[in-house]
Amino acid sequence: MKHKSLLNLLTILLFASSLTADTVIEEIIARVNSSIITRSDLARSREELQQELKQQNVPGTDTRAKEKEKDVLRDLIDQQLLLGKGKDLGITGDTELVKRLDDLRKQLKLESMDDLEKEAQKQGVSFEDFKAGIRNQIVTQQVISHEVAPHIQITQKEVEDYYNGHKAELEQPEAVDLSEILVSTGSANLNVDPNAAPPPEDPAKVSAAEEKAKQLLASIKSGTKFEDVAKKSSDGPTADQGGELGQFKRGTLAKELEDLTFKMKPGDVSDVIPTKQGFVILKANEHVQAGIAPLKQVENRIQEAIYYEKLQPALRTYLTKLREDAYIDIKPGFADTGASPNQTKPIYTTASAADTSPAKKGKKKKKLGIL
Numbered sequence: 001m002k003h004k005s006l007l008n009l010l011t012i013l014l015f016a017s018s019l020t021a022d023t024v025i026e027e028i029i030a031r032v033n034s035s036i037i038t039r040s041d042l043a044r045s046r047e048e049l050q051q052e053l054k055q056q057n058v059p060g061t062d063t064r065a066k067e068k069e070k071d072v073l074r075d076l077i078d079q080q081l082l083l084g085k086g087k088d089l090g091i092t093g094d095t096e097l098v099k100r101l102d103d104l105r106k107q108l109k110l111e112s113m114d115d116l117e118k119e120a121q122k123q124g125v126s127f128e129d130f131k132a133g134i135r136n137q138i139v140t141q142q143v144i145s146h147e148v149a150p151h152i153q154i155t156q157k158e159v160e161d162y163y164n165g166h167k168a169e170l171e172q173p174e175a176v177d178l179s180e181i182l183v184s185t186g187s188a189n190l191n192v193d194p195n196a197a198p199p200p201e202d203p204a205k206v207s208a209a210e211e212k213a214k215q216l217l218a219s220i221k222s223g224t225k226f227e228d229v230a231k232k233s234s235d236g237p238t239a240d241q242g243g244e245l246g247q248f249k250r251g252t253l254a255k256e257l258e259d260l261t262f263k264m265k266p267g268d269v270s271d272v273i274p275t276k277q278g279f280v281i282l283k284a285n286e287h288v289q290a291g292i293a294p295l296k297q298v299e300n301r302i303q304e305a306i307y308y309e310k311l312q313p314a315l316r317t318y319l320t321k322l323r324e325d326a327y328i329d330i331k332p333g334f335a336d337t338g339a340s341p342n343q344t345k346p347i348y349t350t351a352s353a354a355d356t357s358p359a360k361k362g363k364k365k366k367k368l369g370i371l
Helices: 002-012 039-055 063-070 072-088 094-107 113-122 127-147 156-165 203-221 226-233 255-261 295-324
Strands: 024-026 028-032 035-038 175-184 244-249 278-288 328-330 366-368
Touching (some): 028 039, 035 072, 039 072, 072 295, 156 295, 203 226, 244 278, 255 278
Antiparallel strands (some): 028 035, 028 328
16 A cells, blocks of 8 residues: 555655556647647546545635636646756756655665666556656756745845744644664564564573663663664665654653653663664664744754745746746646746637647657647
8 A cells, every 4th residue: 555655655756657558639728839738638627636635635615616626727838837947947856856766666675776666657657757757846846946946035124024923833742753773673664663672581582682782871881872773673664764763752652761861862862772673772862842842943944934935926927927028828628827927818719739749759559630
């Protein structure tokens, strides 16, 4: 299920879709410079929107759902404009694509890229289209970072005003942020549960694991960084992240662990603790006090919130300008809700896509209709 959900998420993000082997007639509903948008592109995007709304438990009758439905063609045009700008800027996304594919492979615990390709194919997506979708996402993100983000300014007064106006949202319970190192006793399930019972009775494995854990603890006490030991020697699923477990609120840990960890100061390391999977060493990274977080503690979070509040209108302004500089032709009966009144009107609307759409070139099995 984990594999399926992750790949479904990435499939929803695809800007380009795979083509079937059968010959089909594609009705073109819009041209954006040298690219085209077909009726099937629009239908696919609408279907993906419905899946997204369903996952968010948003009913189709909801006002937000209706607005998003109206904006589907606008969003497809946005994508083509950003991809075209990325091409103009020489943004390929090659390096980031390799990194993201490898991160996904690790996340899915796959041995090779061949295995990742097989997982994509199980979802009915060709690996080339799968990669193209991720690449397109990278390019659009990098265009936004290059062209829009630098113009978004956030003042200290805005941060302070946001803090003073959202204090109820910034209230936090007492919590402790923990990292762990697990030395397994051989249990098949290595998902560490801090509330777990002691390990099963297997004297040889238990003794060896406990001794190894004690050696790792001694290494940490002698000056080796906890994170380095976790990355190198932990058997837990958080090893690659240096053992980072995240925050635990009061009442979420077993009483024995809560009593131990909530007394620890930031940087403190516990003794070796027996659990169901083996032996664990815990480190307290931060002790969060109950109440309204001080401004300094949440300043980065507030800046991020303000940034995203400003990003959407700034991005719409940028996309409006791109529209004014672009050739956009939309078939009667369809509407671009992001259209600018200053857009140049297209000169013609009946050119054959087969002659003017390099974006679809090379797809020999697909015939393109006339707009």
